[in-house]
Amino acid sequence: MYNLVGNEVYKIIMKKRLWVIVGILLILIGLFAYGEHYTRERTQNQIAERIGIDDVEDWREITNQQLMDLERRLDNPFIPEEGRAGIRVRAEQLRYYLAEDINPTTFSAAQFISNFMEQSIFLFLPLLIILLASDIVSKEATTGTIKLLMTRPVPRWKILMSKLLALTILEMIVILLMATIALGISYITFGIGGFREPVITGFRVVEGELDVSNIQTVSRGTYILMTYSLGYVVAFSIGKMALMVSVLVKSTAASIGIMMSSLIGGTFLTFFISDWEITRYLFNVNLRLTDFISGDLQPVEGLSLGFSITILLLWALASTVAAFGVFSYKDILD
Amino acid sequence: MLKTIKKxxxxxxxxxxxxxxxxxxxxxxxxxxxxxxxxEGDLVTEDTGIVEEPEEREEEKDEGYSVITLGDxxxxxxxxxxxxxxxGRTVTKLEDLLDLPVNHNNYAVDGLRTSEMLELLNDQDFAEELEKAQLIMISIGGNDVRSIQGLPAGEREEAYREIEEGYREDLDEIILGIREENPRALVVFLGLYNLDYTGQTPEETELLLRWNAVTYQKIEGESNFVWIPVYDLFQFQLGEMLSQDQLHPNGLGYEKIAERIIEVITPYFQ
Structure with missing residues (x-):
C-alpha cells in the first residue's frame, strides 16, 4: 500500500498539474500582493490628505489618541459589559502597535497571508483542488492506462484507495505551497513580519446578530494556522468530490467542467435562495469557514463552524462511498 | 541523478x-x-507579549469640586x-475660577439619544455618582432631531412633532431624576447649534430653534438649572468652528462654548 500511494503521488507530481498550480499561485499571489500594496498606499495618502497630516510618523499620535479615547470609554459605567470586551481587545491591539512601533495603517506580510486564505477559501482554493483532482481517475480512462492498472494483481478498491490517499496528501501540499508562496512574495512586498500582532476573533452569530461577548485576541501566527487548517478542510472535501466525479466521468474536461459548474452554480444559488432552509446543506454555502473566525456575517443564518465542517465532511464521505461503489463494479470497456 | 531525485x-x-x-x-x-x-463572559487573551498597563483611575478625592458630564x-x-x-475645557477654567481641584467624570456616549440617557440615569449604579456631583453638564437631543433627516420633506414635520413629544416627556423625567438624587447641584444644559453635515435648510433651522425653545422652557423652570444657548456662537463663523466631520465643533468651537458656560455660571459662585 505504501508503494502504491507513493506511486500515485509520483504520478501526480510528474503529471505537471502540480506545477501548473504552483505557477498559478505565483502569478496570482504576485498580482494580489501588488494590488494590496497599491490600494494601501492610496488609502494612506487619502487619509493623510483628509486629516492634513503629511508626516507619516504622526500615526503614533493618532493611535495614542484612539487608545486614550477607548480607555476613557472603558471608564464609562454606561457601556454594557458586552461592549467593554470589544473595547478592551481594540485597546490591546492599539497598545501592541504602539509598543512594537508598527503603523497600523501599513500592511504586514502576516496580514497578507491570512487575508489571502480568507479570500480564496471559497473559490480559488477549490478551483486549484479541482484542477489537481479531476483527472486522477479519468485520465487513466482517457489514456487507456486504466486497463493496465486493472490487470495487476491488486484489488480495485486498493487502486482507488491509493489514489485517494495520494490526493489527501497532495491537498495538504497545495495548502503548504499556498502558505509558502504567500509568505515569500508578501515578505518581499510588505517586508514587515507582524506574526505576533494580536488579531481580534471569537465572534459568534446568535439569532442573526453578531455576538461579541466572547471576543478575544490570538496572535497573527496562530490565526494564520487556523485559516490554513480550515482551508485544508475545504480542500479535503472538495478533493473527494472531484475524485468521485473523476470516477463517474471518463473525460477529464467533463470532470473539471462538472465540478466547476457545481461550485460556481451553487454559490449563485445561495445568493438567490438564501432564505430557503435546504441551501445550508449545500457544500457551497459551507465553504467560507474562515468567516467564522474573522467575524464576517454568514449569508445563511444558523450556521456554525461545527455545522459547516460536518456538512463538508459528510459530502466528502458520501462522495468517497459513491466513488468506491462505482469504481469497484463498473465495466471497463473500449 | 534525476532518478534519485524522482525517488x-x-x-x-x-x-x-x-x-x-x-x-x-x-x-x-x-x-x-x-x-x-x-x-462564558470572561475575556480570554493569548499572551502577545504586551503587558496591559494598570488602569490609571484617578483617585477619588474628597476635597475639591465634583463635576460630571452626560450626553452625546x-x-x-x-x-x-x-x-x-x-x-474638559470648562473644567480647566473652573479650576482657575474656584482655585480648587476639580474632579471631573465624563459619562457621555457617542450617538446617545435622550431616551437612552434617561435609561442610563435610572441605572442604580449611577445614583451614587449623581448624588456627589456639584456641577452637572448635559448635552443631549442633537441625535434625536437628526433622525428626521433621512425622511422625505413632507413627513418631517409630522416626525418632528412625534420626536418632540417624546423629548418633552423624557426631559421632564431627566430633570425629576436628577433632582431626586441631587437637589442642590448646578445643572448646565447645552442648546443645539447645527443639524446637518452639509449646510442647513431654512426649514431645518426653524425646527432647531423650536427644539431649543422647548428645552429652554423646560430647563428654566427649575432652580439651579441653566440653559446655555450656543447657536449664536456659530452663526457667523460656522466654518472655522467645525471639525473635519462638519458636524462636531473643533477645538475653537469647544473653547467658545466653554467660555460661555463659564461666563454664565461665574456669578453663581460669587
Whole structure:
C-alpha cells in the first residue's frame, strides 16, 4: 500500500498539474500582493490628505489618541459589559502597535497571508483542488492506462484507495505551497513580519446578530494556522468530490467542467435562495469557514463552524462511498 | 541523478505532510475553541507579549469640586484636536475660577439619544455618582432631531412633532431624576447649534430653534438649572468652528462654548 500511494503521488507530481498550480499561485499571489500594496498606499495618502497630516510618523499620535479615547470609554459605567470586551481587545491591539512601533495603517506580510486564505477559501482554493483532482481517475480512462492498472494483481478498491490517499496528501501540499508562496512574495512586498500582532476573533452569530461577548485576541501566527487548517478542510472535501466525479466521468474536461459548474452554480444559488432552509446543506454555502473566525456575517443564518465542517465532511464521505461503489463494479470497456 | 531525485519525491512529500499534520490539527482545534468560546463572559487573551498597563483611575478625592458630564458626542468632545471637549475645557477654567481641584467624570456616549440617557440615569449604579456631583453638564437631543433627516420633506414635520413629544416627556423625567438624587447641584444644559453635515435648510433651522425653545422652557423652570444657548456662537463663523466631520465643533468651537458656560455660571459662585 505504501508503494502504491507513493506511486500515485509520483504520478501526480510528474503529471505537471502540480506545477501548473504552483505557477498559478505565483502569478496570482504576485498580482494580489501588488494590488494590496497599491490600494494601501492610496488609502494612506487619502487619509493623510483628509486629516492634513503629511508626516507619516504622526500615526503614533493618532493611535495614542484612539487608545486614550477607548480607555476613557472603558471608564464609562454606561457601556454594557458586552461592549467593554470589544473595547478592551481594540485597546490591546492599539497598545501592541504602539509598543512594537508598527503603523497600523501599513500592511504586514502576516496580514497578507491570512487575508489571502480568507479570500480564496471559497473559490480559488477549490478551483486549484479541482484542477489537481479531476483527472486522477479519468485520465487513466482517457489514456487507456486504466486497463493496465486493472490487470495487476491488486484489488480495485486498493487502486482507488491509493489514489485517494495520494490526493489527501497532495491537498495538504497545495495548502503548504499556498502558505509558502504567500509568505515569500508578501515578505518581499510588505517586508514587515507582524506574526505576533494580536488579531481580534471569537465572534459568534446568535439569532442573526453578531455576538461579541466572547471576543478575544490570538496572535497573527496562530490565526494564520487556523485559516490554513480550515482551508485544508475545504480542500479535503472538495478533493473527494472531484475524485468521485473523476470516477463517474471518463473525460477529464467533463470532470473539471462538472465540478466547476457545481461550485460556481451553487454559490449563485445561495445568493438567490438564501432564505430557503435546504441551501445550508449545500457544500457551497459551507465553504467560507474562515468567516467564522474573522467575524464576517454568514449569508445563511444558523450556521456554525461545527455545522459547516460536518456538512463538508459528510459530502466528502458520501462522495468517497459513491466513488468506491462505482469504481469497484463498473465495466471497463473500449 | 534525476532518478534519485524522482525517488525522493514521495518520501519528502510524506515527511512534510506528517510534519505539517500537528499544526493543522492544532489550527482546527483552535478555531473550534475560538468560535465556541471558553468560559462564558470572561475575556480570554493569548499572551502577545504586551503587558496591559494598570488602569490609571484617578483617585477619588474628597476635597475639591465634583463635576460630571452626560450626553452625546458633543459632551464627549468628539472633534476636538486636544480631546478635551467643552467639558474638559470648562473644567480647566473652573479650576482657575474656584482655585480648587476639580474632579471631573465624563459619562457621555457617542450617538446617545435622550431616551437612552434617561435609561442610563435610572441605572442604580449611577445614583451614587449623581448624588456627589456639584456641577452637572448635559448635552443631549442633537441625535434625536437628526433622525428626521433621512425622511422625505413632507413627513418631517409630522416626525418632528412625534420626536418632540417624546423629548418633552423624557426631559421632564431627566430633570425629576436628577433632582431626586441631587437637589442642590448646578445643572448646565447645552442648546443645539447645527443639524446637518452639509449646510442647513431654512426649514431645518426653524425646527432647531423650536427644539431649543422647548428645552429652554423646560430647563428654566427649575432652580439651579441653566440653559446655555450656543447657536449664536456659530452663526457667523460656522466654518472655522467645525471639525473635519462638519458636524462636531473643533477645538475653537469647544473653547467658545466653554467660555460661555463659564461666563454664565461665574456669578453663581460669587
Amino acid at each position: 525522493l519525491f514521495w518520501p519528502i512529500t510524506l515527511a512534510s505532510v506528517i510534519i505539517a499534520m500537528p499544526f493543522f490539527i492544532f489550527g482546527i482545534l483552535q478555531s473550534f475553541q475560538v468560535t465556541q468560546g471558553a468560559a 458626542s458633543l459632551a464627549r468632545g468628539t472633534g476636538d484636536e486636544e480631546n478635551l471637549g467643552f467639558a
